[in-house]
Amino acid sequence: MTKSNEKKTSGHSYPFLTFFIVTIVITFTVTWYVHKRLMIPPKMPKLDKNEWWGPVPQHIDPDESIQPFRIEFSDVMINDLRERLLHRRASPPPLEGVGFTYGFNSNFLTRVLDYWKNEYDFKGREEYLNKYNHYKTNIQGLDIHFMHILPKKKVDGDDVKTVPLLLLHGWPGSICEFYELIPKLMDVQPEDKFAFELVVPSLPGFGFSESAAVPGLGPAQMAVIMHKLMQRLNYRVYCIQGGDLGHTVGSIMATLYPRHVMGFHTNFPALVFNPLASIYVIFGSYWPSLTVNPEEESRMYPYMDYVTRTLEESGYMHIQATKPDTVGIALSDSPAGLAAYILEKFSTWTNPEHKRASDGNLLGKFSMAHLLDNIMVYWVTNSITTSMRVYAETINSKRITIDFDSIPTLVPTWGIKFKHELVYHPDYVLRLKYKKYLHSTLVEDGGHFAAMENPDIMAVDIKSAVKTFLQYRSPIISKRPPTAAETQPSTVYDFTVLDIQGREVKLDKYRGNVLIIVNVASECGLTETNYKEFNQLHEKYYERGLRILAFPCNQFGGQEPGGAKEILTFIKKNDLKLDFFEKVEVNGEKTHPLWKFLKQAQGGSFGDFIKWNFSKFIVDRNGVPVERFGPNVNPLELESNLQKYL
Structure with missing residues (x-):
């Protein structure tokens, strides 16, 4: 009897032991995976930096010269546009008292389209857009458009330096975002000790830059093209400023080319695709006072309010990441649809409270002419579809761009945080990637289209950032000795x-x-x-x-x-x-x-x-x-x- 009991007891111990061992193995495996996924930066993605994006077959000896370019609003295009606006189909009336909460208010859209057809000065705005020098050059099979703006006077000397600055726009923006900012950046004050040489490109697939003929041209590949553009202009070292997509491309450039990027200024300081950043933000919602300063808390917490707003404003992203060509067909054919789709973002992304107004408060910060200049860039070039494809190349098809948000960079970085920007991250989160994140400027106003909405604030902040970047690169520019933080090695x-x-x-x-x-x-x-x-x-x-x-x-x-x-x-x-x-x-x-x-x-x-x-x-x-x-x-x-x- 005793032996039988001993066998029975012994037999039951094996399943327990097996369960214990399996539990240990699973726990270790999960822990190791989570640690690897969250704590160990991914390897630098392998990019083909000579990939051909133009029509095939590839040209053996492409023309890489830099050619002058002029924006043209042809009479044929103007007449066609006016005819489409004249014969547009009437939209259903909006619901009573909804403002912009259901999207663009069709009553206000009538006012916008009437202005576009009858009051927009096509030839005058054409001259306005050509006030700066425009060029094109072929890079990796694509004709890339850019403005190149030099100081009016030669300023190089012992005390004053020229600083190349690459300005990168986002979606649904264009080069038009920078037209009010440019003269403020080019205004050299005695205390500046430097003057800008500006390069303002249309990103591939946007505006006057050619779009890819084959799939795969995402922000990482755009970063390679933008760096080659700066090299072609003989800029070995340069600074970058960007927001939205321009932030993503600029951030990748800083990661890929740290010896060439003197500093990175962003008005969209965020790590959208960094999983550890998301975890920090979520856990911070339980103890906001421990994670953000009191003056910043309302930008991110209560967390569910932040999530709700993000969900409300990100529906476009899912469409463009999955079916950009479908919605592109409608927007390419209808100027009314194009205007409504883009201008709705200029309303609610500037301030979410604007959606309560029947006019979206669009003219509170922007002029009608400037808003339509940006729409014209998309209409004249028929580039709304090709511009939206970047979302499919970023989110839907490849993780190569996403990985860059988790790869550290030592390039000095400076952020400006506007009150109503779509995404907000505290500085300690940003330093997960930007190991030399130097400063955040907090602005109690403004939103997503910062350069167009607040050019004065942006100009002052960009100059302050570049002044600091120069202290890293050329301490002689500053009369004071650089601090220990400013002399940290980068390579x-x-x-x-x-x-x-x-x-x-x-x-x-x-x-x-x-x-x-x-x-x-x-x-x-x-x-x-x-x-x-x-x-x-x-x-x-x-x-x-x-x-x-x-x-x-x-x-x-x-x-x-x-x-x-x-x-x-x-x-x-x-x-x-x-x-x-x-x-x-x-x-x-x-x-x-x-x-x-x-x-x-x-x-x-x-x-x-x-x-x-x-x-x-x-x-x-x-x-x-x-x-x-x-x-x-x-x-x-x-x-x-x-x-x-x-």
Whole structure:
């Protein structure tokens, strides 16, 4: 009887043990996945930076010259537009007292369309839009339109510098957003110490820039094209300002080209696709006072009010991310439909309370002529469909753009937050990506179309931001010494080290190369495999620009005990091809500055500290640490990762 009971008890213990083990495995797996998804930045997406977006077959030798361009409102177009406005079908009357809560009020739309047909000065507005110099140039198969505005007087000198500034519009905006801002930016005051050279493009598929002939042209690909535009204009280093889609493109440019982007100013400071940012915002709703300043709390909390408004104003996004061409057919054929669809955003995105007014309070901040200038850009170029496709390329088809919101950038960043912007994130959330987020300007007014609504505020803020960016890049511009925060390194090129023979080496000598930086030891169990495979990588990829920088370190098991003489003997004996540097510490109070920077730029899985010998960092051709690997990853396993940068 006793034996039988013992067997029965023993038999029941196995399911419990199995359940316990399975629970542990599942918990560990889920924890690991959540940690990886939220805490470890994704790898830099691989972009084809020469992808052809024009009609196929690709031109073997495309004309890449810069040609003057002029906006034209032809008589044929004007007459056709007036005929469509004259013979438009009457819209059903709005419900009593609804204002703009059901969308654009059809009674007020009649006033807008009558003005457009009878009072809008087509030829006068054509001249107004041509007041700045316009150009086109072909980049990756697309004719890209841009305005290029230079100072009236030469201002370069010891005290005054010219600063290239790229202004990027959003949707449903255009270059017209900046017409009131431009003269305020170009007005050089003695205290400015700099003058702008402005580049104001139409993004691909918008306005006067050609649209892609094949799928896939999203914000990341636009970022590549915009950088090439600046290079074609011989701007090696420049600043960026953007909002809405312009923010997304500018942010990606700062991530992809940190050596070229001096600073990034945004009037849409948000991490829309960063999951950790969303979690912080949600949890912050339980303790708002711990997460945001009292003057900012109402912009984001109560959280359900914030979510409700977002849902109310984001229906267009779902349509454009899934069926842009369907709605585009209607908007391309009807000027009344186009005006209603776009101008409704200028009402409610400027202030949600405007939807209660029968006229949407549209003329409270904007003139009718300026509003219709923007509509004309879409109508004349028939670009509403192609402009909306960017939502499908961003949200619906590829995650490549979304990943960029989680990849850190060290480019100095400055935000201005208008009261009624569609999305709001506190500074501590923004620093999840923008590691040098310098400042937020809070404005107790204004909304989404900041440059057009508040050009004076924007001009002052952009100048303040650029003044700070210049202190990073050229401290001599400022009469005061830069603060410690302003002199933080942004790439490995900012460091000087000693080689194994004690000679000073500026890492700037590696500019343009892809680097592997690794801490090494001569007596580690990993030594033989790592050195053998590093030699193989050197022989295979040296001609393509790979350089391997080895820093001996004795902090892990005392496995690099010798001095420079002993290490040099070991290097010669084993015929090692790496570039060797002085023996350093990579953890603790005496951590070498370069290694502090590497760890800050690419944190480890369970903390920033280096875990053991042969921890590896990949640095791209711009000097930015882009990937990190632990000691357990052998050098030859890095080949697929290196291919993205070589």
